[in-house]
Amino acid sequence: MKEIYLDNAATTPISKEVLAEMTDKLANMYGNASTLYGLGREAHTLLENSRHIIAQSLNADDDEIIFTSGGSESDNTAITQTAIARENLGKHIITTAIEHEAVLKPLHFLEERGFDVTYLPVDEEGQISLDDFKAALRDDTILVTIMTGNNEVGSHMPIHEIGEILKDHQAWFHTDAVQAYGLLDIDVKRDHIDMLSTSAHKINGPKGTGFLYRKTGINFPSFMKGGDQEEKRRAGTENIPSIAGFAAAVQTITPEEKAHRQEKYHQFKQEIFDGLTAAGVDFALNGSMVETNLQHVMNIWIKGVSTYVMQTNLDLAGIAVSGGSACTAGSIEPSHVLTAMFGPDSPRISESIRISFGRYTTEDDIQALITAITKIVTRLKTRNEVHQ
Secondary structure, three states, X not given: OOOEEOEOOOOOOOOHHHHHHHHHHHHHOOOOOOOOOHHHHHHHHHHHHHHHHHHHOOOOOHHHEEEXXXXXXXXXXXXXXXXXXXXXXXXXXXXXXXXXXXXXXHHHHHHOOOOEEEEEOXXXXXXXXXXXXXXXXXXXXXXXXXXXXXXXXXXXXXXHHHHHHHOOOOOEEEEEOOOOEOOEOOOOOOOOOOEEEEEHHHHOOOOOOEEEEEOOOOOOOOOOOOOOHHHHOOOOOOOHHHHHHHHHHHHOOOHHHHHHHHHHHHHHHHHHHHHHHHXXXXXXXXXXXXXXXXXXXXXXXXXXXXXXXXXXXXXXXXXXXXXXXXHHOOOOOOOXXXXXXXXOOOHHHHOEEEEEOOOOOOHXXXXXXXXXXXXXXXXXXXXXXXXX
């Protein structure tokens, strides 16, 4: 039975270009980039070339890119180190109720230490109100951390508008772009972004590698203590093969390719919506189909069928989907994203699945998913009728 992978928001399979680059560098580029002899200089050159490729993808300067172990470290660094560096200017932080746990948990940590955090609510499309944001902004706000695109429902936050509002305010602006990087057009200068987090494994690169964009002039202590790597901004010997793999992944995603993937994924969404509707499946979309959102994420409420039952039955059919964020997989806790959107008593919270597309998702995969969901719903409905 062919395995159909539709959980690309959790992670993506490594691409052949990345695999080839990493295999070569693992075998031949083993020098430490901090050393002065030939092998070290070669590693350092590769490190800086990779930094340049990644910086260009955001319209950033090369020295504004700090390599990390991934999105979680980048988020934690931006949030906690900003608090340490700026608490003399205020202790107020603004975020949203639907951020990833890598943002929410550091904020909870700071709240325990006296910081005041405002969690902006979202509507039923997973979107914040700019009026709410403006009302929450205070003179003592030192940090605004709002994700570019949501990992469970795909809502695209008004990052440019927020950046415009903050450009003359003391607050630093951080965005978790882990889901959006490689799909949406992100320009840190145009959007007045001070810090931005990403992770390579979301764009067919290696796990355990990411970066933090930190605008020139945004200074705080190193989160990782130790050596003087990354210009003393992040201690630890750089993972040269994985960083080279990250750069190789970035090079495959041209502006044209981004637009192509968004269009392709939007078509997949529409096909699933139309296919399930035609099959008579009782379902509803969590979020919105608007084309400005992240098109690779689709979250649907299949009415009367628990998330666990649907996910398990799809797994038995060889189809991998998610019940929400991969970082809470195995947890019985309800999705905080759907709770924020629909309230704690909504059946959507326990009857929804997340479908997410990637570079290798095919038309056949989409049709197989529609067929499988239809069969599962029909079978469960028949069983329920028999037992009534």
